[in-house]
Amino acid sequence: MDKLINEPTAYVDEMLDGMVAAHDGLRRLDGTDVLVRADGPVEGKVAVVTGGGSGHEPTHAGYVGEGMLDGAAAGAVFTSPTADEFSALIDAADGGAGVLCVVKNYEGDVMNFDTGAEMAGMEGVEDVEQVVVNDDVAVEDSLYTSGRRGVCGTILVHKCAGAKAAAGADLDEVARVAEKVVDNVGTMGMALTSCVTPEKGEETFDLADDEMELGIGIHGEPGVERTETASADEVADTLLDHVLDDLDVAAGEEVVTIVNGMGGTPLSELYIVQRRVAERLDEAGVDVHDAWVGDYMTSLDMKGCSVTVCRVDDELKELLAAPAETPALTVGE
Amino acid sequence: MDKLINEPTAYVDEMLDGMVAAHDGLRRLDGTDVLVRADGPVEGKVAVVTGGGSGHEPTHAGYVGEGMLDGAAAGAVFTSPTADEFSALIDAADGGAGVLCVVKNYEGDVMNFDTGAEMAGMEGVEDVEQVVVNDDVAVEDSLYTSGRRGVCGTILVHKCAGAKAAAGADLDEVARVAEKVVDNVGTMGMALTSCVTPEKGEETFDLADDEMELGIGIHGEPGVERTETASADEVADTLLDHVLDDLDVAAGEEVVTIVNGMGGTPLSELYIVQRRVAERLDEAGVDVHDAWVGDYMTSLDMKGCSVTVCRVDDELKELLAAPAETPALTVGE
């Protein structure tokens, strides 16, 4: 197995210890897989927290720090954290002004977070709000699905909600801003290879060298369609078309884009995709306010990428530009 | 081929366009594969530049920006840029206070840079200094080698020299600081898989599932030894032992470490390695001033990592902490 690991069962535990060893700004709650700001809870500030399965690094704890998240709970690989962990997270992050939980839409995450919030409520944390991110346009939101998945657009929710909270806004305001991002963001992803989970040690699904999966999530689950591989430009076109179509972005509007790597694709290839995304938006008369390129929300060692588009107004632009100091994202003053 | 590319021959060109499309701070010199600071040349500041083959992203141009590099020349994949490109880079970056070229030790890079510097000299850039980085402790520096390779430690040279230049130091001072880093940094790398170059489209070398290469460089060249795969802790121990031994780091000394991913290894695994590196240094009584974990200098989609240790004093610590604003590295005020 081509992995730098010790015991597969120690994967999450050792990774979290490594994060704390590298980043002074992070602290691990004893006996949990929860990382919080070392200088937290910040008295009087709304806390913004999240959580989810591991294997998506730097998501989630990589975004814990000033101006972004106050804490994150890590589940087993691709498995949402348990209610206890969410509860411990909420308790520890609460600075008395309430807690906003950013959850990626999936029944497992939502159910565990709900239960965790209830448990935290029992322990005296009163104001807990949940925002559910569901930016994956590959999945129809219909009677036949459990709604759209939450994927890479979530990072923009973390950034904007985190900045709003840092600016001293109250819980309602922070939640409003988070919802605004959710309403304006769409993502679609694709995979060239399956990922390999530490426990299974082999590819989750078979994908021939000349095949790709379109509309994948971030858990190594199959996508919505399998096709022949295509050029980077064609891939960029397909992903972008779906997203623009869904968001109904018009010429003259302003957006922020993310070309996100799934973990095993080199940065150089992401820039090749970025080139085409920028070209296409330029042709469409859409104004790109900012473009992010990199591994923001991954699926272990999967090769592939996702394209995120978020419509921004002055408020969101300001929040995105606000300072942040986290292991995975730093925005200077 | 599991790559997001168009024509393999357009790889570097399109990647550079993508970088410029994403990052306002970068500008491409017409007709070249050179990226420079969009706001450059900075009058009166010593320019710090570098260059090398592509395929190591975010190295090189990812570190172009305030507080770090003034420009970088990109060669074909794993092939050092030509003398013309280096010459164009030096010309464009020069702000009248001289140019420091940071070169990773390899005859190809050094020869092309030398010729480029000569050509730039003919065009009126007088003060050009070269610093050659050779931090790869896996390679003996003997009559039987062309010296040690330059690898991931180079990023620390960029950071310190860039900060010194930003602070207004003259060329000699900037070069002195760069040499100080070179004298105190060591790196060793390993690979779990071969990379796949866009032109060849298949693995450069065969490596069985239960084998790894120790002492690899960053060009998909074989390492110095092939062994059975080992646990993350054992890998960390082997790499760290070689580096510490070479640098002769003693208890009580202060260091900065980098656990660098080769491009195809997920961040979570790098943190597992980081955990062990931190543990070992702690046991050895070595004081870790700062720890970097991520993909700083890669080898396309290769799986594997390198461990870098750099002995730091107050001057280097201050330079490392100085602000920088580049696509791949941001240090806040």
Add this chain to the structure above:
Amino acid sequence: MSADSDTEALLDALERIDERLHDEQAYLTELDSRIGDADHGNNLARGISAVTEKRDELAGKPIDEAVKTVGTTLVSEVGGAAGPLYGGSVLSASQELEGGLDAESAVAFAEAYREKLTERGGARPGDKTMVDAVTPAVHTFQRAVEEDDLPSVDALAKAVDAARRGVEYTVPLRASKGRASYLGLRGVGHRDPGATSTLFVLEELLATAED
């Protein structure tokens, strides 16, 4: 004492379930890799191991308390969708066993489990989830005990049979809940992992009862 012998039976059952879920761990994960994210077997194996590690603690408790601990342990160890669904339903249904375990309270437990499961997850029969194994099993058990006056073991045997048919029923369905729902028609033709694991658990309960 009745509390003790009930709990003893529970411990026997848990041991069997533990063995079975570990035996089937790879298979369940494999099923999940077809239409989900390849972790269902691992999630349950982790959960049941945590439960059986509490063997001594469970042994000292009356049946309802013991089952409650099983539920909270699953909630805090399994994670994912299966954690709150399996664990939360066990936890919630445990109160039906306050007066001990007999045919009547077993029916009440089963029905409470089914209710909590569907309330929590929002899935209905035909959505290609564990509900497709649970619903027919619970209804069959209930009818066998309440209307046909069958002994519990025979009723449970019928329930297992119903669950088995429920699992097979999931194969041609298109999922509407859980990760499998993202696949649309591509999930058609695959067995649901949660329904399958539910069947395994019921089979082991039956084997315990038959002993």
Add this chain to the structure above:
Amino acid sequence: MSADSDTEALLDALERIDERLHDEQAYLTELDSRIGDADHGNNLARGISAVTEKRDELAGKPIDEAVKTVGTTLVSEVGGAAGPLYGGSVLSASQELEGGLDAESAVAFAEAYREKLTERGGARPGDKTMVDAVTPAVHTFQRAVEEDDLPSVDALAKAVDAARRGVEYTVPLRASKGRASYLGLRGVGHRDPGATSTLFVLEELLATAED
């Protein structure tokens, strides 16, 4: 005019070299993947393509100018170690052809090429580099022309033979220069890519001369 026929011969040779290096591109890259970074064939193919694209420009120049342009083109297109070594040496040696191409100036060219190559790269014979093909070829050519008074074609044939032995000589060597040097003893047993490509170029020069 002599300048024209010399340049014509050069263009013929370049065309053959172009074809040969493209034919051997994969092979040279494969050799480089054993002991280097798997790009030597690609580097030379890119360079020679750039040269032959300048065919029309070259056609109008006297031989020394044409060869100089070949050198600068290689320097600015090949990159890596091969770029400055091949290109810089051609560039530097081109001045020996100022008076046109004949046996004497060909010897001077060859010797100047060898000198620049070793000066630039610092490699000596036995370091397992292109120098191991170049050195014996140049010395053999020089002796054949200057001492044995052989016609250029025969002298060149002997030089090619010497280069071929030089290439084979690299196989059992341990490299002391270039990327192969990092491998230590692991590089022993492999042919040097740069020496091999040098042989291919010389073979095509000979084929042109023989026509």
